[in-house]
Amino acid sequence: MVRAQGVRKRFRRTEVLKGIDLDVAAGEVLCLIGPSGSGKSTFLRCVNHLEQIDGGRLYVGGELVGYREQGDVLYEMHERDVCRQRAAIGMVFQRFNLFPHMTALANIVEAPIRVRREPKREALDRAAALLARVGLAHKANAYPSELSGGQQQRVAIARALAMQPKLMLFDEPTSALDPELVGEVLAVMRTLADDGMTMIVVTHEMAFAREAGHRIAFMDDGVIVESGPPRELLSEPAHERTRAFLSRLLAQPAR
Amino acid sequence: MTRVVPLPRPGLWLGSAVVVVFAALVALSVFRNPNIRHGVIAQYQFAPAILRGLELTVVLAVLAAAIGLVLGVVLAVMRISPSAILRVASAGYTWLVRGTPLLVQILIWGNLALLFEYLGPFRTNDVMTPFVASVIALGLNEAAYMAEIVRAGILAVDRGQVDASLALGMTRGLAMRRIILPQALRVIVPPAGNQFISLLKATSLVSVIAGGDLLTAAENIASANLHTIELMLVATFWYLVLTTITSIAQHVAERRLGRAHASAHGGR
Ligand SMILES: Nc1ncnc2c1ncn2[C@@H]1O[C@H](COP(=O)(O)OP(=O)(O)OP(=O)(O)O)[C@@H](O)[C@H]1O
Ligand SMILES: [Mg+2]
Numbered sequence: 425m426v427r428a429q430g431v432r433k434r435f436r437r438t439e440v441l442k443g444i445d446l447d448v449a450a451g452e453v454l455c456l457i458g459p460s461g462s463g464k465s466t467f468l469r470c471v472n473h474l475e476q477i478d479g480g481r482l483y484v485g486g487e488l489v490g491y492r493e494q495g496d497v498l499y500e501m502h503e504r505d506v507c508r509q510r511a512a513i514g515m516v517f518q519r520f521n522l523f524p525h526m527t528a529l530a531n532i533v534e535a536p537i538r539v540r541r542e543p544k545r546e547a548l549d550r551a552a553a554l555l556a557r558v559g560l561a562h563k564a565n566a567y568p569s570e571l572s573g574g575q576q577q578r579v580a581i582a583r584a585l586a587m588q589p590k591l592m593l594f595d596e597p598t599s600a601l602d603p604e605l606v607g608e609v610l611a612v613m614r615t616l617a618d619d620g621m622t623m624i625v626v627t628h629e630m631a632f633a634r635e636a637g638h639r640i641a642f643m644d645d646g647v648i649v650e651s652g653p654p655r656e657l658l659s660e661p662a663h664e665r666t667r668a669f670l671s672r673l674l675a676q677p678a679r
Numbered sequence: 680m681t682r683v684v685p686l687p688r689p690g691l692w693l694g695s696a697v698v699v700v701f702a703a704l705v706a707l708s709v710f711r712n713p714n715i716r717h718g719v720i721a722q723y724q725f726a727p728a729i730l731r732g733l734e735l736t737v738v739l740a741v742l743a744a745a746i747g748l749v750l751g752v753v754l755a756v757m758r759i760s761p762s763a764i765l766r767v768a769s770a771g772y773t774w775l776v777r778g779t780p781l782l783v784q785i786l787i788w789g790n791l792a793l794l795f796e797y798l799g800p801f802r803t804n805d806v807m808t809p810f811v812a813s814v815i816a817l818g819l820n821e822a823a824y825m826a827e828i829v830r831a832g833i834l835a836v837d838r839g840q841v842d843a844s845l846a847l848g849m850t851r852g853l854a855m856r857r858i859i860l861p862q863a864l865r866v867i868v869p870p871a872g873n874q875f876i877s878l879l880k881a882t883s884l885v886s887v888i889a890g891g892d893l894l895t896a897a898e899n900i901a902s903a904n905l906h907t908i909e910l911m912l913v914a915t916f917w918y919l920v921l922t923t924i925t926s927i928a929q930h931v932a933e934r935r936l937g938r939a940h941a942s943a944h945g946g947r
Contacts, residue, residue, distance in 0.1 A: 472846055503850055511848025521843035525861050535847035538857060580843075587847060 425450045425485060425591055425622045426471060432479030433466055440466050442646035443480065450590075451620045455633035455654070458643035459669060464626045467643070468593045471624070472513040473506055484513060485590060511539055514584030514592040518600050520576040522568040528555065528579045529564040532586045540587065547586070554582040558612050574605030578612055585616075592616065594625040610636075628673060634658065642666045719909040723900060724916065732896025733917050739813055739882045739892060740921075744875055746818030751825025756855065758830050769826065776823035782884050784820055788812040789888030813885035813892070821878055828870045832863030865936045872929030876922050883918075893917055 426448040433441040440463045448454045456464050469475040470482060473490040482489045490506055491498040501509075523531050532551040536542045555561050558578040568576050577597055584592060594613065598606040610632050617623060617636045627633060633640050634654045641651035642661070649663050661667045709715065723729055757769035776784070787794075789812040792803040836859050844854035883894040893914050901910040 469842075474842060474845060507845075507848045507850050510846060513846070515843075515846035517839060517843065519839055521837070521839040523840065523843070523858055523862075534857065535849065538853060539848045583847070 427483040430480035453617045453623045455637040455640045456626045462643045463646045472510045514589035516594045518596040520580045532583045558582045573601045574608045577609045592623045719906045732893040736882045736893040742814045743817035747821025747825045750822035754826035755829035773823045785816040788816040813890040832867035835866040836862045
């Protein structure tokens with residue numbers, strides 16, 4: 425579903441991604457961990473072309489992201505085509521980024537109606553079903569400011585799902601939440617994983633990574649150091665850097 | 680319940696008393712002034728010529744504000760675009776328009792025929808009537824100020840909103856229209872209201888090209904009957920009516936926008 429080959433990204437002089445190689449199979453849940461500043465967010469943003477890559481190749485669903493390849497040349501895609509690609513990739517942010525001037529329901533139907541041009545009735549029905557799925561049927565008419573952080577994040581997940589994506593990207597979806605609200609968001613993500621959604625999840629919730637993740641990838645300083653099934657990677661990491669990071673992470677209290 | 684004795688504040692009392700006495704003196708000096716013919720004011724306050732001038736002032740201000748808003752949004756978007764040429768063009772426009780007196784701009788537009796005798800196939804004087812020149816001069820001037828106001832509004836919207844919009848597959852234009860500008864409105868409305876009040880008063884400047892506005896009408900009458908002060912008071916009254924209505928509208932708009940989303944701050 426996702427294939428990264430030597431993906432590079434620089435901001436001005438500093439190279440943030442130094443050749444990322446990663447494959448994510450359809451239906452796989454990949455958890456991405458790594459120290460702050462290692463480039464996890466940047467990599468996720470490259471996957472849906474919120475950032476342009478400076479080198480390597482990035483494919484989603486077999487299609488090159490953001491470019492058309494002809495012979496040896498990469499042609500930048502037209503905005504319409506980039507938007508079409510992004511529409512098929514859901515993204516959930518650390519700070520929710522709900523639209524504050526719209527109700528929960530309006531947040532969810534906005535893109536289906538304006539981008540996919542779905543009939544209003546249909547979009548509203550599906551949005552209501554999605555709200556029910558994340559346990560917020562009763563909050564359809566609430567504004568984001570009237571929702572708790574956990575509720576906002578669940579609306580944000582429903583909003584992403586409304587575009588019927590084939591891939592979901594989560595960037596530390598619970599790290600802005602009060603501890604008692606983390607569980608409700610992880611529970612929703614778990615049901616998604618159980619339903620076979622392909623997911624890349626940047627997270628430091630190791631319990632989630634262990635139970636819902638099929639694979640964990642450890643990223644440091646712009647490269648994927650190693651990846652493997654949760655149990656193996658967590659119990660016997662092959663690399664010293666991974667071991668050091670894990671012991672620091674696990675030494676801290678639960679989050 | 681215990682009685683509460685407020686702290687005596689003699690300074691506050693004294694200050695208030697001085698203000699009241701001073702205001703009373705000013706009011707008296709106007710109303711008892713033998714040099715002001717109250718009959719003349721009464722005669723012209725609702726005179727047809729004055730009301731036509733008032734109507735034109737309102738039309739001028741509304742048209743100029745509309746041009747200013749549309750062009751201002753365009754200039755603001757240019758100002759934050761990735762193209763250096765568009766950015767420089769927008770900044771240059773603002774620099775030129777804000778850096779020169781509005782009176783000079785009005786005189787240039789009003790006397791455009793001296794610069795170009797023909798505009799395309801038309802004689803300049805046929806196209807560039809005082810009214811058209813007034814609308815263009817005021818609208819273009821307004822745009823420069825609105826551009827800054829709109830730009831500040833757009834920049835005040837959290838960057839994450841653009842990310843979220845694009846991630847859902849929206850084009851930049853759609854995200855701007857549906858997500859960014861509606862949120863920027865909260866920041867834009869207060870200064871835009873002030874700007875409109877300035878504009879209402881600035882319309883009086885077009886009297887220098889016989890723009891036919893409220894002040895032009897008052898001046899025309901005054902030059903015939905020489906009751907200058909009385910007619911200025913007639914005009915003053917109407918300007919105050921217009922700016923008061925605008926202030927109230929601005930206040931209501933701010934309240935409603937504030938209520939609709941106290942959220943931008945509530946959410947984290
Ligand atoms: N738009 C940007 N411009 C310049 N530098 C940036 C930009 N975005 C990220 N960076 C830099 O890139 C590096 C990687 O950032 P990134 O946000 O991808 O890290 P991260 O692994 O997600 O960290 P965290 O765990 O703190 O979220 C950081 O050093 C950051 O300062
Ligand atoms: Mg990050």
